[in-house]
Structure formats: C-alpha cells, structure tokens
Amino acid sequence: MPSKLCCSRQKLKRHRGAEGGSAATETGCPPSRAAGARGRGGEGAKNRASAILLLSLCALCLGGNPVGFAQIPFGQVVSVEPSPALTLKRGAQLDLPLRLIIRGGYHINSNSPAEDYLIPTALSWNPGPLTVKSVAYPKAEAVKYEFSSQPLLVFSGAITVTTRFAVSPDAAPGEARLAGKLRYQACNEKMCLPPKTLDVSAPVRVQ
C-alpha cells in the first residue's frame, strides 16, 4: 500500500499546484509522462524534478516500511556478469574470471564457511572441451552476526571467482560453450534464503 499512498500524495500535491496556477497536471501516476508533456520550460523541468523526487519518496516508502510479502527483495541475490569469450590454444592454460554481484545487505557463505552447518559457495563446471585445473575464490570476510557465536566467513558485494582451465594438446579446434553451476546460500541479518543453484556459462574457442 505505500506505493498507492505515495501516489495519492503526489496527486494531491499536483492538485494543489494546479489550484495555485502552476503548470502541474491532474493526471495520476506515473508522473513522468504528464510532467514531460509540459515542454521544456522552467515549470516543466521543475515538475519533472518534483516527479523524480516523489518517486524517490515512493521508493523510500517501499524500502523503509514494507508491509507485504511482495515488497521483500526475495529471490535471486547473486547475479553473474557475462563472461568474455575465451580463445585458447591447444595445450595452453587460461584463467576465466567470473564476477558475481551480491545484492546489498546480503551475504553468501564463503567456499569454506566457519561453521559446519553452513552451505558453502561452490562453482563447478560440467565436463567439456577444457579441463578444470583449479577454482580460486576470493578471501572471505570475517563478519560477526547476531545469530552467530563467532565471526562467519562470508562474501558480500562484488567478488570474482577465477577458474583455471587447460586445453589438452589433442583437443579438437572450434567453438564451444563451457557450462557450470554456482551454488550459494544467502542470508542477511534477519533471514536466510534457501540454497540456490545458478547456471553459468562462457563461450570458448579452441585454436
């Protein structure tokens, strides 16, 4: 309901503006179209700025006072940035960095969590044209949470997991796609999300 409330406030404010002889419009949400329709004059720009500020307030309402299930940012906490195409020569090795973005306010367990009961982050690759030599995770942060008796080893923010691949000398040349899975389990200070497995992939060309 906060979004409706915000929009009502916005509508009310516009109505008051119209009474005062300004160029405000009487249309409801969203505001951008109405504000933009007023041309490029000072009032139009002012209206656009007001509209953006009101949208900000709406967002603050949503973030600061959630009252419904749909407003909680559940779901996917980790996103994987697309990998660059790899070109490898037969018999060579190459590092593939995989950049993960962890949603603000959340953490995922490191690949070696401090407690046995925690589910580690794990990147694995399906068998393919390349051989996995190693998977290197970044150094974990030690963070003490209200729910833990000791600091936990976690990842947050943006991290890079690097896989070293090798191509066998007799590999067939051509293009292929590496496919793998990233498993993680995320929490914030107050709640945890179920473990999730993401499909990851990267294009490769063997020369």
Place this chain on the structure above:
Amino acid sequence: MTRLRQFALVAALAALAFGCTSAKPVNAARPEKDRKAAPNFALKDADGKTVQLTDFKGKVVMLDFWATWCGPCKIMIPWFVELQRQYKDQGFSVIGVSMDEAGWQIVRPFVEEMKMNYPVLLGTDEVGAAFGGVEVLPTTFIIDRQGRIVDTHFGLTSKDEIENAIKALL
C-alpha cells in the same frame, strides 16, 4: 535547473537502491474477518509417523519453517522450546517444519542438540508453496484454534512479539 534535476535523479537512484536492498522482516497480522484457513498438510516426523495440521485442531499452533543452515532460525528455536514448555497445557503447540534438503540425517542431530520439545517434521516444496511460498527462513505462522492463519512473521522477530500474539489466542 540542470543541477536540480541531476540531484533529483541521484536522490531517486539512491532511494531506489535503498528500497531494493532493505530487507526488514515483515509481520502481517490479519484481523479476524480476513483470516483464512491454514492449508492442511501431511508430513513425516523423525519416526516416520505422518503428522497432519488437522491433528492439532482446537489448539493454537505456531508453525515454524526453518532449516539447520539458517542462522536466524537458531536464535528463535530456543524461544519456541520455552514457549512450548510454558503454554502446551493451555492448548498450544509449536510445529517445526524443516526445509533441509539433506533430510533427517542432518535434522535429527540438530533436533537433539537444540532439545526441541515439539513436533518437528520434514517439509516439502509443495507444503511451502501451499503456505504462499516459503521464500525466507525463518517464516512462522500463528494459527488460531479454528485453524486460521492469524499472523505471519518473516525473518527474525522478537520473542515478546510472538509470545504476545500467542497469548492473545489462548
């Protein structure tokens, strides 16, 4: 004016970012007229016995979805043990539904370690879905004697809040 717009845009983005990252627990109390019947379920306990929600008809029930890997759940479980001990004779029961994929091999030792004195069942995705999709843990439902959901708590909340909600129904 350009500066004002730039400022407004930055403020909007900052606010949206805040809105997207805020994850406060949400507690959605329902007035009596809006209470809906809790979906029944049939789940197994550690002994393989099937337990249904309807077995608790006439009792106030606190249905707790949890998992062994959930840190905030570990804070709340001792509260539930205490509430069970304190109010079970007044027609109250906690039911714990573990969402651990690993099953009893992981859950059983945890139940013993935490001295959980109330029924603990192994959950399924279907049961989670029936309760609106249990997307975060802990999620607790407080169910009245008529089998209707009164209150839903997402995430770590306070013991007082839960206890007050239960006492109001006993």
